[in-house]
Amino acid sequence: xxxxxxxxxxxxxxxxxxxxxxxxxxxxxxxxxxxxxxxxxxxxxxxxxxxxxxxxxxxxxxxxxxxxxxxxxxxxxxxxxxxxxxxxxxxxx
Amino acid sequence: xxxxxxxxxxxxxxxxxxx
Numbered sequence: 001x002x003x004x005x006x007x008x009x010x011x012x013x014x015x016x017x018x019x020x021x022x023x024x025x026x027x028x029x030x031x032x033x034x035x036x037x038x039x040x041x042x043x044x045x046x047x048x049x050x051x052x053x054x055x056x057x058x059x060x061x062x063x064x065x066x067x068x069x070x071x072x073x074x075x076x077x078x079x080x081x082x083x084x085x086x087x088x089x090x091x092x093x
Numbered sequence: 094x095x096x097x098x099x100x101x102x103x104x105x106x107x108x109x110x111x112x
Contacts, residue, residue, distance in 0.1 A: 040107055062100075074106055
């Protein structure tokens, strides 16, 4: 499965926090601002519509000190959260 | 003939909705 960030999400680093702000039209949706931690930011930046979950998993293992099983479980859960927040869309093969 | 690459400390990825 391959996912990509939806269009019209502005990312900003503010006071050490990495924020995702969906923008509709010319206005930011102030009811839908999200923050991600460092690992979340790393995953978010990999979601370019070209890498599949296996490649994301490998990238996590390469960058962070984490077991394969832990990375697999957390990656799946994080992707689920992003989809639930409508920040991700699946790319058709 | 390379130094082991230092990996960053891991924390569970989190998506936090700011109210």
